[in-house]
Amino acid sequence: MKKDASTWISSGLVLLVFLMLWQWGPVVLGMPEYVFPQFTRVVQEAGHMWSNSDLLGHFWITTLEVILGFVLGSLLGIFFGVVLGLSPKTESVLSPYILALQIAPKVAFAPLFVMWLGYTIYPKVLVAILIVFFPVMINVLSAVRTVDPDMVNLVRTLNAGRFQIFRLVEFRSAMPSLFSGLRIAATLAVIGVTVGELVGGNKGLGYLLVDAEGQGNTAGVFVAIAGLTLVGLLAYWAVVWLERRVLHYIPRANVTTV
Structure with a gap:
């Protein structure tokens, strides 16, 4: 559902108030710059990092890591969610190990991956x-388990094979839950990549955050946090965009619009 003009204006006003508080709040409260820098100081630092620290390059490295981790983790989650959903016996065998994982x-895995794979993109991914993996798998598994049996029987009476039943009924019924899981996963992927970059990164926004923290550059830390937030928003909006095109056949009242 498209936002009307009043919604956009209200959102803009909230943003404006937030930026005004960020700009003048530290001055009113007497906070030194190394504790909480003003908004304009953070913008200045962003320009400095853009020119001297390759901020854009680090941004795209983190974005690439998020995309790879999100896509691969989601595919694994979909695969295991479908397999476990269709086979309760397989779920009984594997669920303790998946739960333990x-x-x-x-965070404890990040140093181990760095030891195994070095300071490369692979530990972060x-x-x-x-x-x-887990939120996508759980959502798909639950959706496959709760498919309307009458729909399955109806398709079966039309001489549909097992794969056809899965494609036409079970997987389609799981799509709304799948996208709910993907929304969560899109934001979690940023957290995973950030943890990897904080522990063993020499590139990416997480690395810039650690570097700025080591120099006592609070404004630089804010710049890195803002960049990571932007990556998360882009990932989330991409999932929402895809959901609206894939689930266009579902009434708008049943599709979330955040």
């Missing part, structure tokens, strides 16, 4: 895959 703190 989910419970294990992902692997951490993102681990974080993305």
